[in-house]
Amino acid sequence: MDNYVVEMLNIRKEFPGIVANDNINLQLKKGEIHALLGENGAGKSTLMNVLFGLYQPEKGEIRVNGKPVTITDPNVANRLGIGMVHQHFMLVEKFTVAQNIILGAEPKGKGRVVDLKKAEKEIAELSERYGLSVDPKAKISDISVGMQQRAEILKTLYRGAEVLILDEPTAVLTPQEIKELIGIMKSLISEGISIILITHKLKEIMEVSDRCTVIRKGEGVGTVNVNETDVDELASMMVGRQISFKTEKTEANPKENILSIKDLHVQDIRKAMMVKGLNLDVRAGEIVGVAGIDGNGQSELIEAITGLRKSESGSIQLNGKNIENLSTRKVTESGVAHIPQDRHKFGLVLDYPIAENMVLQTYYQKPFSNSKVLSFKNIYDHANQLIEDYDVRTPSPQTKARSLSGGNQQKAIIAREVDRSPDLLIAAQPTRGLDVGAIENIHKRLIKERDKGRAVLLVSFELDEVMNVSDRIAVMFDGEIVANVKPEETNEQELGLLMAGSTKEKAGEN
Missing domain, CATH: 3.40.50.300 (P-loop containing nucleotide triphosphate hydrolases)
Incomplete structure (x- = not known):
């Protein structure tokens, strides 16, 4: 009998107007890296938020070490040995690494005062044991994104996590940091940690994962052994069609x-x-x-x-x-149009509806405004057309931008910028966080803009993207x-x- 540390059986999660997870099964073996693969908006993060206690499922059962459990919030998940590193880090920039890690689980010394020195010593020992090389005294604002992610991993380990959920962990890392993270994951597995890896980077799945569960449009497609499959099969399972990894284009x-x-x-x-x-x-x-x-x-x-x-x-x-x-x-x-490297800082107003984000550059111009009054009808008609043309998966144009998956946020920005038909299109990391189907479409869009006579400046840390598109x-x-x-x-x-x-x-x- 397989030794499952976590089982998610027939999970269904609904939101108003949408079924995010429909009868999905995922079983994690002890000591494995289990990839969770799917398109942007397929329901991957939702499923893991159910496991971590951020959402409650309408139907289904969760078992930990064979026993049925009810995970009502992240504190319950932590007590069950489940930790999660979110795609967008939950760190206080002005605090040190150690202060962030102990937040909410502070060790007390004499007089109930927080014993920071004790915490720093324990964190340094954990960091060394797992090969994380993080300075507990460093301030978050002074360390790289890769080091911030390591601090998040340490936070879960400090709380006793035996199951670690990594949500798109390589989306914001440099190639060198990705290589280091893969080494860290292998080190964690060797110490008995089990990992669920949410990603749509097929090469990484092939390099580091033991098994892979694929979901498409909220439904489970199947689970495969990674050593018995290839990137072509995984890609077609994910998007439901064959994917071309080589962008076809004529000579410039x-x-x-x-x-x-x-x-x-x-x-x-x-x-x-x-x-x-x-x-x-x-x-x-x-x-x-x-x-x-x-x-x-x-x-x-x-x-x-x-x-x-x-x-x-x-x-x-x-x-x-x-x-x-x-x-x-x-x-x-x-x-000039600009697809920014940091979509949250420069690309979106997260608490605005996605429709209003799509006119951030043009809201003061006709037909969206007569210089004094906004025409919300025209704004929302325009947004509906872009949502359809660029396959932005959102319950409605009124949905707040922060509620969309990272990939769909990116599609909305690309739709807004390309639609303005600029003379110069600057695309900085345009496919960061996108699945292979969306990447294929974005590359075709960039080439289409080139063929219309636009100038395109592509800045990317993905060498295969630079080689393929430029x-x-x-x-x-x-x-x-x-x-x-x-x-x-x-x-x-x-x-x-x-x-x-x-x-x-x-x-x-x-």
Whole structure:
């Protein structure tokens, strides 16, 4: 008989107007990494929120170590040894790692005072045991996203978790951090922890998972042994059709310069120079991909182009007119669209309905406004059309943006930006958090915009995306463009070396 630590049997979860989970089964064996795969909005996070006690199911049974349980809230889940690391971290930035980890479970010393030193010692020991390498005294605001995620993992382990739910853990990580996280997951398994991994990155499932349960549109499709399947089968199980992993496109026919950047210098918030004399052109009818390791000035470059950050010197021209240091609205009105890297910080007003988010750039223009009064009929008619065209899965256009899955939030932003038919489309991590079906569609959209004569600037940490979609690749290192290469004349190894600071000649020798 299989040794299941968690069983979710015939789970049904409903929300007003939608069945999120319909009769789903998932059984987690002790000491395995079990992937939960599905499209954006398929119900993966909802199912795990049921297991963690954030939602109560309408029907079904949950068993832990063979015994039926009722999980009414996360505290009950914690007592049963179940911990969850959410896609968007639950950390207080001004607190240290240790203060965040013990929050709500503070060890008391004499006089009922919190014994922080004891907590820091225990956390340091846990960190060393599982190979997490986190400094308990570091402030959250001072550490990388990858380290913040490790702090979240430590928080669950500190509370005695034996079952760990990881919700899209690699969505915000660099390739190096992903590699390190996979090592951490394997270390956790070797210590007897069981992991449920929510993801739609098929390569990661194949690399790290033992079994995979697939759900589609809220219903269970099946569970497979990963060593007996492949990415093609998993992709077709997930979306219900064959997926092409190679984007078909004709050869680019670039014309006049749309974006021209000369000798640009941009500082970050700490006044460190992150963009150092950068030069870059993007022409009408081409996709230029920027490849680089995170932290080499890509974010500051995008923010300078879009008006989110002042540049120190140099010029940014759009259609021959200078746009550096203009307001964000002026840049937008000049013909720039921006799919931002951080959709929550720059892309959405989370407590606005999704329909109103779709006119954030144009609400003051006709037909959405007559300069004094908003036309909500036109706003919602427009949103309904975009929701249909871009397959944004939402109960209604009135649904608040924060209620949508991360992937559907991203689709809404892409719909809003592409629909404006900009001269320059800046796409920063446009497929972050999207499933393979949605990625395929977004890549086709970018190529379609290129074929309409738009200039597209793609910034991505996914090398296969840059190689697959770009007509030309600009490699960015230490605030500069250090090489321009054609995708058909390079490979991921050479790009990786260039991104690490190697010269074109040395990279080609390896």
